[in-house]
Amino acid sequence: MKTLAVAAAAALLFTPAAHADPAKVAHTSAKFESYSATAKAVTYDAKVPNGARVTVVGVPAVSGGTSVLLVLKGLLPNRAYGAHVHVKKCGAAPADSGPHFQNVADPVQPSVDPAYANSRNEIWLDVHTDANGFAHTESTVDWQFTERHARSVVLHNEHTHTSPGEAGTAGPRLACVNVDF
Template sequence: MRIVPVVLSAAAALVACAGTASATSPVQAGTTGELVRYDEALVPAEATAKARTVSVTGTLTTLSVRGLLPDREYGAHVHTKPCGAAPNDSGPHYQHIADPVQPSTDPAYANPRNEIWLDLTTSANGSALAVSHVAWTYGDRLPGSVVLHETHTHTDPGHAGTAGGRLACLNLDFGG
């Protein structure tokens, strides 16, 4: 099974990343709680998801899911605000350098180097793991959530960063 080495590598990277903090780069670690569902047809009631993000000298984020539809592509991104009752309550994608035009569809801003993209394809049993590493840290602007979308993320101009409807959401808790 190929997922075990990936999981072990991601776990080791999270531990290594958290262990390299200095006085000038505090560890910012966010974990998630309950899954907020907006579309139970694509995110069944038995589905579970967990995300973790660690920001020290770069930012490493993981998303693991179980019980989603089998053999299906989903998009996922870190968002600026917490989950709410409505799918759009979580705000736009978190961007290291914010696009002055929102919603952001300019590939200069909406890309996996300026945002945290966690696109995944589920296995035959509906499980998947996604890992993102970017060179920047959150600094004073902490994100609020990880949102699961209905398609993989588009990269073409005018559609960059879009991934269809918001299916589910996980709040990020930084313990502060």
């Protein structure tokens, strides 16, 4: 599994120009730590331990889509986490990263309408760690970030819900990583 994730990350990073514009590739690798103005990855809860590692790679395709890869190491073993791309950078408080980035923004916020809060309109990266606390996932959508950019990926306490009235929710925010999409 780890080899697959490394190969996928390398493939995304070194895709020929015919598939992606390297200038638009987003990438962050960091260790989770307590908040500071210079922290790339922030943990707000012991369910994402200090020192756990994260890599996020976002690649736009010439066809107009975007793929985002999330790789995590050192999390709690055998545990589900929700993860989504958010609109703002990580901050001192979990809510500082703002809402989920939506390609078509829901006029009602917070968005819990499945017409907007879904894996086609948002980037969902839910994972389940293995016995060693390792997990990886990829999400591909058929749109790209334009003048509206996302700024982070947030890890949540549980997998993402999809029912009306709770669509897109995944429990408390446990950690955040800055990624300039």
